[in-house]
Amino acid sequence: MIIKAPIDLELTQVSGQTSQPPWKYIDDSYSDLVCIDGEPSIFNVKQTDEYVDFTYTGNVSEKTAIENVKKIYDLDFDLDKFYKYLDSYDELKDMSKFCNGLRLFQAKDPFECIISSICSANNSIKRWTKSIDDMKLKWGRNFNDYYSFPNPSNFKELYLDDDEELLNEGNIKNNNLKSCGVGYRAPYMRKASDIFTLEIDLSDIYKMSYDEAFETILEVPGVGPKVADCILLYGFGFRQAFPSDVWIKRIVSYLYFDGKDIKVEKVREFGMDEFGDYAGYVQLYMFHYARMSGLMDKLKK
Secondary structure, eight states, X not given: OEEOOOXXXXXXXXXXXXXXXXXXXXTTEEEEEEXXXXXXXXXXXXXXXXXXEEEEEESSOHHHHHHHHHHHTTTTSXXXXXXXXXXXXXXXXXXXXXXXXXXXXXXXXXXXXXXXXXXXXXXXXXXXXXHHHHHHHHHSOEETTEEOOOOXXXXXXXXXXXXXXXXXXXXXXXXXXXXXXXXXXXXXXXXXXXXXXXXXXXHHHTTSOHHHHHHHHTTSTTOOHHHHHHIIIIIHOXXXXXXXXXXXXXXXXXXXXXXXXXXXXXXXXXXXXXXXXXXXXXXXXXXXXXXXXXXXXXXHO
């Protein structure tokens, strides 16, 4: 079925959003396992002209499947209205040309997004996505060679490293978090699974205000403001989040502050105040505009 919402599916998939790794690319189609109320379904999406061509398998209704694929690819977001917003500002008006069709790639599993976002800190897209895929292969449930992400209660039982695995099992089978290449982040991940098993219900975050949700996510060890905003934007749909790191700082400084050195926390505040409910989208477009237009290379010098 064709869902008539313009999108650049490839750009959305490979844009490094920390909701999840890119889906499997097979025969011009992106595919992954989506669990809906415990029911496994394989979603397949491909580009047909400027729209999504969507099929699925599994014991879920067509209405429910469509609602979920629309949520994952944010297909109800009005890109044309957003582009008119960008075009009304000199600093932003070229972004839609370089990033046309880019949409939020939202989490099909918010816990996977939390672990992905923790894993992405000081890491390359290639490395963190491989780590998440390795976790799914090792500890996820297999449905026709597609793997779910382990849930928080299962995740908190995982060994941290070779030493812990050797102590408990008497041998090493690379069945521990560090074997997935997460390094120093392993204890943070296991603590996150403890928190979201014993202290916080993930579903409650959707009901919180942005400020309450932000403070809640900051309670997870290893999560700073940038990672917290990634989790809220890609995992829970808080579009007013403006994830800010050194690159967003340089881009914002170049576009708005004549290249002056400003603190990352001030950049975050500026982005949220200036762009409001478009902040998350503007941040996403800023980064990819800088990367694709050559601005990022200029800012490296």
